[in-house]
Amino acid sequence: MRTVTFYSYKGGSGRSLLLANTARYLALSGRRVAALDFDLEAPGLQYKLNIGSPGQRPADIVPERGVVDYILAANAGNEPERLEDYIMPVALPPGSGDLWLMPAGSAPSGSYWKGLTNITKRGMLNDPDGMLIADFLELKFRLEEDLGLDFLLIDARTGITELGGLGTTLLADTVVCLVLDNSESLAGSRAVLRSFSRALRLDGQEPVEAVAVLSRVAAQDTSAERRVREYLTEPGTTTAESLMIETLYVLPEEPEPGLTEPSLLDRARESAESTLGRSFMAIMRHLDPELGRPTKALRRQQAADAMRALLTGGSIRRRDGKALRFLDDQVVQGEFFEPSSPFIVPRYVDLMAGHGGVWLVAEFVADLPTKVPTEDEIWHEPVPPLVWWLDTYVHEVVLFTTDWEGRLQYRWFCRQTELDPYSKLRVPQFEEVELA
Amino acid sequence: MTIDRLYPLVTDAIMRADVLEDLGAPGAAEAQLDVSHLEEQIADLLPASDPEGAIARRGAVRAAGKANDHARVRSLADQYLADPDAGQELRDQIAKILADTEDPIGAHHPRAVARIGADRLRRFARRLAGQGSPLPIG
Numbered sequence: 001m002r003t004v005t006f007y008s009y010k011g012g013s014g015r016s017l018l019l020a021n022t023a024r025y026l027a028l029s030g031r032r033v034a035a036l037d038f039d040l041e042a043p044g045l046q047y048k049l050n051i052g053s054p055g056q057r058p059a060d061i062v063p064e065r066g067v068v069d070y071i072l073a074a075n076a077g078n079e080p081e082r083l084e085d086y087i088m089p090v091a092l093p094p095g096s097g098d099l100w101l102m103p104a105g106s107a108p109s110g111s112y113w114k115g116l117t118n119i120t121k122r123g124m125l126n127d128p129d130g131m132l133i134a135d136f137l138e139l140k141f142r143l144e145e146d147l148g149l150d151f152l153l154i155d156a157r158t159g160i161t162e163l164g165g166l167g168t169t170l171l172a173d174t175v176v177c178l179v180l181d182n183s184e185s186l187a188g189s190r191a192v193l194r195s196f197s198r199a200l201r202l203d204g205q206e207p208v209e210a211v212a213v214l215s216r217v218a219a220q221d222t223s224a225e226r227r228v229r230e231y232l233t234e235p236g237t238t239t240a241e242s243l244m245i246e247t248l249y250v251l252p253e254e255p256e257p258g259l260t261e262p263s264l265l266d267r268a269r270e271s272a273e274s275t276l277g278r279s280f281m282a283i284m285r286h287l288d289p290e291l292g293r294p295t296k297a298l299r300r301q302q303a304a305d306a307m308r309a310l311l312t313g314g315s316i317r318r319r320d321g322k323a324l325r326f327l328d329d330q331v332v333q334g335e336f337f338e339p340s341s342p343f344i345v346p347r348y349v350d351l352m353a354g355h356g357g358v359w360l361v362a363e364f365v366a367d368l369p370t371k372v373p374t375e376d377e378i379w380h381e382p383v384p385p386l387v388w389w390l391d392t393y394v395h396e397v398v399l400f401t402t403d404w405e406g407r408l409q410y411r412w413f414c415r416q417t418e419l420d421p422y423s424k425l426r427v428p429q430f431e432e433v434e435l436a
Numbered sequence: 437m438t439i440d441r442l443y444p445l446v447t448d449a450i451m452r453a454d455v456l457e458d459l460g461a462p463g464a465a466e467a468q469l470d471v472s473h474l475e476e477q478i479a480d481l482l483p484a485s486d487p488e489g490a491i492a493r494r495g496a497v498r499a500a501g502k503a504n505d506h507a508r509v510r511s512l513a514d515q516y517l518a519d520p521d522a523g524q525e526l527r528d529q530i531a532k533i534l535a536d537t538e539d540p541i542g543a544h545h546p547r548a549v550a551r552i553g554a555d556r557l558r559r560f561a562r563r564l565a566g567q568g569s570p571l572p573i574g
Contacts, residue, residue: 077536077544121460125568130561134545137557141547165570170560191573198572200563202552241574 001144004287005038005154005172007164009188013178013215014251018283019155020048021264025284027092027099028265028298029291031150034087034100034143038154038167040068040116043104045155049090050333051101059329063088066105067139068115074135075122083146091334093304093348093364095297100147124162133170140171151288160192168192169199174209174287179232180216181224190232194241211286213249219275225250247286251279265298266305266408300364301334303402304350307362308333310408311353316398326353326360350400362398439481446474446495457502465503472499472508484521493522494529501537509537 006019016039023035037045046061070086073079080086090099105112124132143152154171157164168175175196179189189212196208212232217224229248236242252275267277268284284291294302310316314325331353351362400408453467475496482489493516500508513534517527536543541554548557564570 074544077540079544118458118460124561124570125565128558128562128565129540130557131540133561133564134541134548134557137548137552138545141551145547160569160571160573162570169570192571195571195573198574199570200560200567200572202560203556237574 001149001152002173002287003140003152003154003171004174004176005156005167006176006178007156007168007192008158008178008180008185008215009160009192010180010182010185011158013180013185015158015178015215016045016048016155018176018178018213018215018251018264018280019153020045021268021280022284022287023049023099023151023153024090024092024301025265025268025280025298026151026288027090027097028301029097029288029295030297031097031288032148033097033151033153034102034147034149035153035155036102036143037067037104038163039157040104040119040163041157041161043107046088046101046103049099049101051088051090062106062109063103064106066103068105068112068119070102070139071119071132071135072115074138075119075131079138083142087143087147091336091348093297093300093334093350095295096301097150098147102143120163124166133166136166136171159188169196169208170202172208173206174211176211176213176283176287178213178215179228181214181221181228186228186231190234190243193232193243194236197240210243210245211249211283212245212247213251213283215251216253217250219252247282249279249283249286250275252276266302266309268302299402300350303364303400303408304333304362306408307398307400308351311351311360311362324360330355351398360398362400365401437477439478442474442478442481446471446478449474450495453499453502465505468499468503469505469508472496472503472505472512475499476512479516484516484519484526485523490523490526493526494533497530497533501533506537509534 004022006015006022008015019035023033027033035045035049037043039045043066046063047059051061065086067086070080087100087102090101092099105115107113119132122132127133140152143149154167156167156175177189177193179185193210193212196210199208201207214225214228225248229245232248233243233245264276264280267274268280308331311324311326311331312328314323316324331351333351335349335352336347349361350364351360353360353362402408449467449471453464453471456464456467472495475492478492479489479496482492484490484493493512497509497512497516500512513530516522516530522530532543539554541557542549545554545557
């Protein structure tokens with residue numbers, strides 16, 4: 001297992017977002033991945049991993065338990081018996097690897113802050129027996145063994161803190177350090193990056209590998225990479241302190257109207273037109289040099305991301321000419337849908353949108369011809385789409401497919417009123433979606 | 437002192453020790469030691485075969501452990517384990533508290549100990565405490 005910690009000296013660098021996209025990309029490529037929210041003073045990784053249900057505002061998602069509860073129990077000598085009570089599976093398309101989230105805990109509840117205070121008061125630096133350090137290491141090894149992980153991704157606290165330092169030193173094999181091009185971020189990041197060479201390691205542990213990422217670079221700023229690299233690699237007071245940075249990855253800012261938390265996945269292709277997508281792919285190759293060709297699950301997710309952008313951007317037009325538009329927090333991406341009928345097995349759905357219930361379902365269908373699908377073609381899909389099993393509360397259905405590089409290709413749209421209420425096997429009349 | 441007098445005293449002492457421990461207050465260890473002594477007095481009045489006697493013996497050893505008084509844990513544990521009236525369940529519980537106190541890392545971190553070793557973990561913790569911060573900013 002490789003443990004990669006995502007760190008930034010200052011907030012606002014897109015650290016958690018990069019971690020969430022990395023976690024999804026690796027899992028969609030077949031890896032077994034866990035994301036651990038170690039930003040214990042300001043947690044919220046669950047918001048970035050699309051965990052929730054349709055109509056539930058992301059801000060209302062409060063995990064029951066997490067890292068803080070686990071460590072408190074372990075530190076009191078009662079290691080939890082059931083790890084699954086402390087982690088949440090993230091829904092991914094069939095054919096993916098696995099992705100779990102271990103949230104920080106029930107933040108922002110009062111009991112969470114009380115528990116965190118208990119941990120920080122005990123502190124590692126007043127603990128010559130090493131109990132707290134052993135608790136965190138035991139958790140890491142348990143996640144690795146019980147879940148059979150390929151990657152553990154840790155979201156570390158900004159700045160310099162005792163627990164954040166544990167995440168970037170003892171627990172980490174690699175630290176992805178996000179840097180912003182401003183004086184505070186550069187000075188602090190360089191000091192932290194330089195300290196990695198002197199950070200204490202256990203016997204046999206390799207030194208921490210640092211991966212520097214310059215984030216949120218304005219598209220027109222062509223000199224930022226050179227300027228920041230020169231600053232970071234300026235000679236220190238000793239040779240050991242001077243940084244060697246082979247590659248400085250650059251994530252340019254790409255504002256997208258209608259997307260509050262843009263996903264990198266729909267742009268992440270080897271031949272991407274987008275600089276952001278290419279940079280993201282380069283980081284993925286660095287973290288996992290054995291990544292193969294994009295899997296079907298990954299292409300499906302990329303197309304779903306693009307479809308989400310269409311739904312939240314108001315780019316789809318109904319036949320009556322009105323634009324179909326959802327707010328970002330009205331769309332849930334990747335969910336195990338549980339139909340109201342007990343005879344239908346819960347299944348994965350790419351996108352569900354609505355407010356207080358499911359209004360629209362968007363679902364991937366593979367390998368359809370470049371025309372409006374027929375009943376026979378849809379029925380012979382390896383997994384017949386959800387359109388056959390509509391709940392009465394679902395009013396609209398969008399089917400979509402993708403090309404071989406994961407680009408959203410064809411879209412079809414229908415309303416449930418067009419389905420035969422007595423025979424759900426009758427094919428609905430789909431029409432290709434018109435873009436506004 | 438009679439049992440009836442000791443029960444309210446030990447209840448108050450446990451509550452006080454728990455509050456101090458939750459707050460991380462400096463007097464927490466001392467308060468746990470008070471609990472241990474009161475539980476020991478109850479244990480002296482009741483046989484180990486009595487359910488309340490068993491609870492008192494377990495409480496006396498556990499509170500001594502929470503007070504980090506390892507010598508007292510061992511002394512009480514040796515005494516109670518040698519008592520022919522003690523049932524197997526009580527023996528197991530006391531033996532576990534003893535093991536936790538003498539080797540807390542080994543007792544609760546089987547994976548970390550198997551991969552790293554308890555001594556190396558302790559050495560690392562001491563070096564880290566000496567360094568003052570996980571990130572040695574120059």
